[in-house]
Amino acid sequence: MNVKSIFLLVFILAFSSASLLAQVKSEREHRIRKSQFPEKPLLTIEKKVEDARQMRFYKEIDSNEVSYKVKFKKDRLRYGIKFNNDSKIEGIEFEIKPVDIPNDSYSQIIAYLEKNFEKYRVQKIHQQYLTKGNDIDQSLKDAFQNLMLPSITYKFAVKGKKSGKNVEKFEIIFNAEGKLELIKKALPPNYDHVLY
Template sequence: MNIKSVSVLLLFFVFGISTAFAQIKDEREHRIKKSQFPENARLFLHQKLVNARRIRFYKEIDGSKVSYEAKFKKDRLRYSIEFNTDGKLEDIEIEIEPLDIPNDSYSKITKYLEQNFKKYRIKKIQQQYNVDDDNVDETLKNAFQNLMLPSIKYELIINGKNDKGYEQFEILFNAEGQFELIKKALPANYDHVLY
């Protein structure tokens, strides 16, 4: 091999590695103090949450996007409410079980998982209510009543086996069980643990 072909091969190798690393989204979530949560979001939660228990506050960094999440229990269900950095409500999620999804939708979801993974294990399913600026109170009411609406989405966190081995993914489906989005989820950030 001459110098020119080695240079071209090296260039493709470097380009291929940098492209592979660029596809990984660095998403991390860590717990924060209530005082670090956006003030508008704290006021919103204080006004709207009644009978909520175990309220915890989190900051999530997804690439360049930063958001804040409040997680709590209400009426024996686990909720999370996500806000942007300005304290504007983005979505409300409820942790659910597979039995809570209509059979037709769930069969489409499992069909997608079976076609795209050699093996998979569902770790968590969340029913998601996206917030419309005009109907924040209506969306909140629908979420707290756990209504099955055509606008809801299902977010699954799974451990899936593909050619690279087991990896964790977040997959979004619409109310009918149609695939919408997939992204690789990184494991929880344990930087705070001292050994």
């Protein structure tokens, strides 16, 4: 084998392993009218969520799927409930501050951000509750009581610069212990026009 062949082989192996390890997905959400929101989730929200104010509806476009989200205020917190395309609840989230995350978990999250970004700024943090099968009532109760369960996740909206790249927006999800679960690159504002 000559030097060019070895270099090419090393390059291909490095590139393929890096792409396998990177869990990057892209997504974007845009606001829609209440009339454009699927009927079944709308009835679920109206029936199960009391005292909701400032209700807004969104369509979320991922690189390979469409989902819907309703955002509202309840008891001074900003909640969001996400539904898949089949109108089933995928998860419930609400906005939190860094002080709301246990110290050990937050330290691990910050260590990850500092290691993987040259510069970064956390724009928002959400605490997420995934639905437990079809038990919507229990999932809503857990979220509205702000229970610290081992199954919760933290979603960070981060604007950051990785080495040698431009500043980009990311959505990064960590588990309750502060370990990375998923990273999604935010799509440009006009991405939905490309899909249709």
